[in-house]
Amino acid sequence: MNAPPEPSLRERIHAFLDDVDTILVFPTETTARYWIADYAYCSPRHALFLNRILSWDTFRGQFLPKKTQKPANSTIRHLFAALFLESEKSKSLRWFANLSADDSNTRFLPSIVAALPQLVLFSNLQHHERSTYEALPAALRHDIELLDESYRMFLSERELYEPLFEQPSIEQFRHREKVRYLVCFPQLIDNFTQFYQDIGSPAWITTTLEEYGTKPVTVIQYPNALMELRSVLRHIRILLEKGVSCDEIAITAADLSSWRPYLQQEASLREIPLAFIQGLSPLDYPGGALLRKFRDVVLRNFSLDSMKNLLLDIAFPWKSLDIHRALIKRAFQLNIPTGSTNARNVDIWEKKLSIKTEDTELLEFYRNLKAKLVQLSRSTTIQALRITLNVILDSLLEPVWKQQENSILAFCLDRINDLQNAMAACRIESVSSCFSLYLQLLQKTLYVPQVDDARIPVYPYRLAAGIAPTYHFILGCTHDATSTVSGVPNSFPETLHDVLAKQKQDLSAIILSVFSVSGTNVSVSYSRVAFDLSSSLAPSSVIEQGSIQTFNERDFNTLRHKDPLYAEEQLWHDDVGGFDGNLRAFWLQKRWFDSAERTVFTEPSDDFAIRKAPEDVVRHFSSSDNLFHISPTSLDMYSTCPAKWSYRYLFNVDGGDTYRLLPLDPLKIGNLIHDIYQQFFKRAAALGPFRKELADTYADVMNEIFERVFNRYRVSSDSPANAAYEYLYHQYVRQIPAIIEKELNQYPNNIVIGLEFPFRQPYADQGYLLEGRIDKILGLSESESKEIVVIDYKKSYTLRRSQYDVESSGEGRSYQLPMYAKVMEAQGYSAVEAAYYNAQEAKFVCIWKRTEDQRKTELLKDLDSKLKAMTEGLKSSDFIASPSKNHCRNCPYRQLCRRRYAFR
Structure with missing residues (x-):
């Protein structure tokens, strides 16, 4: 005859509770509450006195001395x-x-x-x-x-x-006759043996369920953590669709802090409702994160990054978000890296915002914000802390916020009362850095949002060992995540563990064994590669006594083909095989598709980047002289991509503002170099032809101008941080004057015909007007010769001379110098040479020389064809994009054009 089946964990615990003289003690409050609810709902009696089940902390507390303090x-x-x-x-x-x-x-x-x-x-x-x-x-x-x-x-x-x-004592405990206490899973309780001995080992306290800590464990091994997580969630999704209720399912994560964000993300995609039993610090929610950002701004001396993180966070219901945005935008424009909380140091925010009257409102807002946050950080009493914090919140936030965030903020503010009560109990009236201490307390406090609907509980490791849901999934059970050592302080380095070997007790195998029976259908799993791509090992106890089962790829694929998210991915690849025809899209998938249908899947009614614009669009940018005004920059942009030109010149969309604080602004440095060269060559021209005999004089003039311009830049509102300025100064104090020697060698005895020479040259018969400014025009002799050289200064220059070769494709070619030559020849000159001067490398790059008339002719011919193409394109309202890998790589208008669309 076969032996009767072994009773389940639920049956054994219910049998204990059926005896009214038995009180059960569980290792954790979570386990105790679980069995109270389970017995009330699932036992025939459907009722239980709450004092019939205790947590270990509550039970042990009854043996401690009662004190008046x-x-x-x-x-x-x-x-x-x-x-x-x-x-x-x-x-x-x-x-x-x-x-x-x-x-x-x-x-x-x-x-x-x-x-x-x-x-x-x-x-x-x-x-x-x-x-x-x-x-x-x-x-x-x-x-x-x-x-x-x-x-x-x-x-x-x-x-x-x-x-x-305090030490427990049997004399402190009031024991009722006939009542026995059963301590369940005693091996999970730290120092239980010592406690039992200390109170004299009374017979009315016994232990039970110890055998569940010795059972071998089978762990399922996955290649990586994402596969493990998705496999489990797909299984849970199927259970929910079959009608299994949320309270019959439980999830335990061995390393919940690492798994939590991935669990939340993947579960929300699959409409799996989760309830995390262990809360987070209120500072990890927007309602509390605001307080942390107040502190960070002060700790970081009002750095631009910390100000941006605070003032531009749209999770908060700001009263004056427009002012916040204006302040941060102005900080980028003025290159403000940080402020100061020290009165003896210069606050760069105040310094630069004080220069122009139009910044007065921003300056006043900054000063008020700074004063309040500094006062908050330096508060020493509860009254000062509470008043200052309330003033800040009232001045910055609207009273209407999401209910959950309002509740979290109210929870945080209530903790001020806890600090006040503690200070009163300690007879302390003030403490330095009261706000910092308050945030430390909030960081150690856990907040669990209240939920009304049914959700699947998610437990941290060890907390739920000993529960018994119908389905229990224990995830991420690697060796490190399941390692649990008792008797050694957690906050001390592992080097002390060997010293404290006698006190150390390794509970890793016992806890994992209990978990393996904590449910009717239990799945224990781990993966060889974690979310952070680090390698992981199976628990040592499993390797020694249990077994490792490699995940079943066939079952994995079966589950995957029942996942609407995976089905959508495959359908985008035109793979429709192997899927359940009755798959139902998740709500989020429907919302995504509805949104996509209204946006990226729907062509705009007026998409000028894919088809020509209406002909009357031309009137929006044609001038009163009925000519198209074309600059070198606009010609280069239209030749590269007409759509890019339309966004910049037709719609006036500024694509250059990235809102990144650069240590040095390239545009401002370029203007600085131009200013120095213009002033220098103007002074040099007054001395006659540019000749080697005056080299020392030129050097003195250049040094004088360089120092004056750089000193003016240092005290201007656009100046960078001191360290960046010093770097810039020492870099260019050698590079900028180098032009003297280079030009004396390249163009000796030249005369300056024009500096920053403006031009507006109409070509009425061709329908356009060329306009711009030439950096420098040189005459090659003092005679009446009309031969000139056109030069443009560049901070740095990345184009190559070979890009202007006749046989080259012309890809990336700029038509700036050819346009200068065309304009000057219309005025009677002959541009026999055209060159860029690279200030960073101190060298001239000639795109044609005096002996290369044919090269120049071909480039001017190419220029005319580009001007004709642009003019005809503008007349016909042709702004169709010309996408390519090179054109689109750094284009700021990619999300408007979408011809080579990518999220950025």
Whole structure:
């Protein structure tokens, strides 16, 4: 006869609860609450007294002494750490802090707070395991003893006590007759054996379910974490579609902090509702992140990045978003990298915004914001903190916000009361950096948003060991993620683990074994490659005792073909095979498609980039003289891509503003170089022909002009940071004067005919007017000869002379110098040479020389064809794009044109 089946975990726990004289104790509050609800819903009795199931913390607390003093809590520990770091004693710290740093409170306070709960462990070592204690680093022992003495004195002076220091005693517990306590999964409870011995091992406390920590575990191995996650979510999606309720499914992530964002993203795409049991810090939600950004702005001295992160975040309901945008835009224009909170230093925001009257409103806004945020960061009392914070919020935010974000912000503000109560209990009226301490408390506080609809619970590892849903998926069970060591402080380096080997207890295998039976259908899995592409190993206990099962590729593909997201991907590739014909698109997919139909999938009614514009468009850019005004830049742009020309000149869309703060603005540097050269050659021309005999004089003139222009630039509103200015100065103090020697060698004895020479040359019979400005025109002798050289200055020049060869394709060729030559020849001159001067490399690049008449003729002929093509194109309203890899690579109008469309 076959043996009866082994009772399930649920059946055993329900059987225990059927005995009214039995009280169950579970390792965590989460497990206790799970079994309260499970017994109430699933047992025949459908009812249970809440005191029939306890968590371990609640049960252990009944054995602790009852005191009249107030207990210390996390807020009080933070207060102690803040006061301790301000005291003289803290200067002798050698392990936890280095107080030579200015921001010691901010940097080292968390490590001090984390050490306080561990003091009792080290105290026990000192008194009972002296040899082990002496093996610890001397610096650590010194700091532990200093902290222990200071913290106990702090508590004593304020009539407080630390619950973590109290030892359990059987005399403190009120035991009812006939009641027995069953501690479930005792191997999951830290120091349970020691506790049981300390209270005298009473017979009415027994343990049960220990055997579940010894069962071998089978783990499914996936190639990578994304495949693991999607496979599980596809399985869950199928279960939901079959009618399985959310409360019958549970997910546990061994490394929830790493998996959480991917879980949220992938689950939302598949319409799988999740409820994360472990909350996040309220500072990780927009409602609380605002407070962190207030602090960051001050800590970073009102840097442009921190100001941008705060003022341009549209998650917040700003009252004056237009002013925020105007301020940040102006900061880019004025090249403002940072401000200052030190009154002795110059605040670049105030300095540059004070120059022009049109910036007065922005300057006033900045000053008010800065004053309030600095006052907030320097508040020392609760009253000052609360008043200043409320003033800032009232002045910046609209009262209407999303309900959840309002709730989170209200939760954060309520924590000020916690800090106030703790300060009152500690008899503390003020503390430096009150706002920073407040944010530290919020960072350690967890906020769990309330949800009303049914959702699948997602647990962090260890918290849900011992529950029993119908389907339980335990994800990411790598060796590192499942490693759990008890008896060693978590906040201390692993180098101490060997020293504390006697106290160390490895619970990794036990916890994983319990998880493997925590449900009717349990799936334990891991992947060899994590989301960050690091390699992972299976848990060592699985390798030694359990088994590793490679994921079934056939089952994986079956699940994948039931996923509407994967189906959509394949349909875009014209692959329609292997899919379930009854697949239903997710709501998000429908929303995406509806949006795409209205935008990218629908041709604009007037898409000038793909078809010619209406003929009457020409009147919007034709001049009163009925000629098309063409500059070298506009000709080059139209020749490259007519659509790009239309966005810039017809629609006046400025594509050059990237809102990136550059240490040095190339455009301003170019203008600086032009200014120096213009002034220099104007002075040099007054001395007669440009000849080598005056080289020293030219050098003196150049140095004088260079210093004057650069000094003016340094104090202007456009000046860069000091370090960037010094770099620019030392780079160009050698490069700019080099033009003297280069020009004396290239064009000796020349005379200047024109500097920054403006031109407006009409060609009425051809329908256009050429306009622009020539940097320099040189005559090659003092005679009446009309032979000239046209020169254009470039900060740097990337084109090659070979691009102007007759046999070349002309791709990327600029028609600037040929246009200059055409205009000057219309005025009776002969441009026998045309050259660019590259200031960065200090050399001339001649696109044709005096002996290359045929080359010049061909280039002017090519210019005429480009001008004719542009004129005819404008007359016919032809702005059709000419996309190519080179044309579109850095085009700022790609998202308008969409001929070679890509998200950027």
